[in-house]
Amino acid sequence: MTVFDPARLLLPPEDRVRSPHTGWTREHWAAVADHLLLSLKPFFTPTRSQVRLPGTVSSSGASSDGLEAFARSFLLYAFRTGGEHGTDPLGFTDWYRDGLVAGTDPANPERWLRPDEQPQVQVEAASIALGLQLTRPWLWDTLDAAAQQRIVDWLALSPPSRYPDNNWLWFRITVETFLASVGGPHDPARVAADLARIEDYYQTDGWYADGAFRNYDYYCGWAMHLYPLLWAGSEGAETFGSGALAPVFRGRLADFLDDYAALVGADGLPVLQGRSLIYRFATAAPFWMGAMTGASRLSPGTLRRAASGSLRAFLDRGAIDARGLLSVGLYGEWPAMAQTYSGAGSPYWASKGFLGLLLPADHEAWTAVEEPLPVERGDVRRVIRPAGWLVSGTASDGIVRVFNHGADHAVEGDRTGDSTLYARFGYSSATLPPATGATIDDPADNMVGALDAQGRSTHRTGFARGAIGDDGTAAFATSTADAHWVDSSIGGPAYDHGSGREGLVTDGPRLATASVVRGAWEVRATLRLPREGVSEDPVRLRVSGWPLTGAEAAAADLAGGGVVGGGVVLDLDGLRSELRALSGAAAASAHTESGTSPIGETTSIPRLEFDAVAVGDVVIAAVRLGRGSEPAPSAVALPTGDGTVVLETTWPDGAVSTVRLG
Known part of the structure; x- marks a missing residue:
């Protein structure tokens, strides 16, 4: 059994039979996920409601950044635990349960900022809602009624707020759908309006612009193709018409992946273009979504080769530092790489790249032999x-x-x-x-x-x-x-x-x-x-x-x-x-x-x-x-x-x- 030290990443042996291109398997992905989570433990605040990381402070302030690191790592925890059907040998369920309860307690000095106090909180609210959806039997269902109500009350402040005209609308839909699934306040007309507006972003051939501008970048993959299909499969989404939309979303993702796979170099690095590159291997998320939903004309072995290649490429270039943290930068730490909305917790949206851990070990995306990328053929x-x-x-x-x-x-x-x-x-x-x-x-x-x-x-x-x-x-x-x-x-x-x-x-x-x-x-x-x-x-x-x-x-x-x-x-x-x-x-x-x-x-x-x-x-x-x-x-x-x-x-x-x- 692999033993994890927060100061050092230990990996299982490479498997060059199943993974001839990267050597990596599901066990490697799990090891990296666990290492990232364990390395965050020293930075949780006493009530565990925030993760205060050293380094860059965003334009939203340190308190928002502390929530951001909590919420984005909570997403990583959700993928890891959800894929293991609640098995949690590292004990993170208790840590995040404590943080959820404390963060939404108005009397807690370490409480979370409310979504109506700071716009960035609207983004993190979506990660909280999505993580709760994915871990519902092992986390949400174990909370007492008072704790559940405080979380509902906190999330409910998000949808009525003003949202930018871009991928953020998916954050609102995600929150409202979770609220609907637990009997919380929600507005079906607002969800319908958001879905209609997002439809305006769609161009052709599987590509979305990130809003009304000519914003073509990785948000097309790690936002505009990730959230729709996670939403369509979530509890409560059927009341908003997900049954009719899911096949549309799957068809668009299949078209997108045909192009997207061609944007990965043989060394695993994607074409380096567009904002928020500090999210690094979040670029793997659409490949895993294609595997999860069957929305891909690419083989399972090609999808995993692309995803594992991206993770390895960034890790081999220093994306995880000596403390086990994801720094603000591209390879190693380089704070000038950040946009002004980026704080020390922002890089943990790289968690999206671990979506594949939701798939069990016997899924064909993990068992298939890796196949070459388009540029390798x-x-x-x-x-x-x-x-x-x-x-x-x-x-x-x-x-x-x-x-x-x-x-x-x-x-x-x-x-x-x-x-x-x-x-x-x-x-x-x-x-x-x-x-x-x-x-x-x-x-x-x-x-x-x-x-x-x-x-x-x-x-x-x-x-x-x-x-x-x-x-x-x-x-x-x-x-x-x-x-x-x-x-x-x-x-x-x-x-x-x-x-x-x-x-x-x-x-x-x-x-x-x-x-x-x-x-x-x-x-x-x-x-x-x-x-x-x-x-x-x-x-x-x-x-x-x-x-x-x-x-x-x-x-x-x-x-x-x-x-x-x-x-x-x-x-x-x-x-x-x-x-x-x-x-x-x-x-x-x-x-x-x-x-x-x-x-x-x-x-x-x-x-x-x-x-x-x-x-x-x-x-x-x-x-x-x-x-x-x-x-x-x-x-x-x-x-x-x-x-x-x-x-x-x-x-x-x-x-x-x-x-x-x-």
């Missing part, structure tokens, strides 16, 4: 139309890339700065944009922007989406931005919920950009268009490529800078970021900065700068992220006479792709 090229994404995974290096012409955490016409985690042209499972520093006002990587007198680049947030598709040879997508500079030091907000910064805006040129993608290469072409009210004087355009981050700067080779075909090749431990000019002369450089990324100390980015770009001019570059070397494609822009151009790309094997731009 061969090269992957997908078009995710709702998000405006092109996905390209290469089996030779296991890297998955997303080329983005649809997400910016904004709406068309917005004039904010670019969010580093949403508005870049490219994201991957092997790279992350610089998150702090000058990049906030001067986008550093995977961009095309005009430069001002100080050398700062324009932003693209609020762009208009264009064509997207695949011609059988390559995938393509286009978008057009009214480029603008943003000085966030003037009038910018003090909070960060994932969107780009506001500030003093100066209009720049209109830029139409196309990405044509095949394998590790992207041909990125930008046409300058006229823009009313903006000078048509020539501008200097910067094209930047993939960031490489490590302990030191990447080795740089500026090959033939200043001539067509010249550019920059960066190499960091065999991973290469290439940027080659395919049109006109360009000045090549390698930009390096330190302390701005959670995945390493130093980030290097290749850049090309094109002088005197006039209205009607096109700049073209070939951009690559991968290992080893490959011949680059070539491309030419052919004028059509109507103000547009046709971008003609010729690939090394002679295949040709054409895309209209402008």
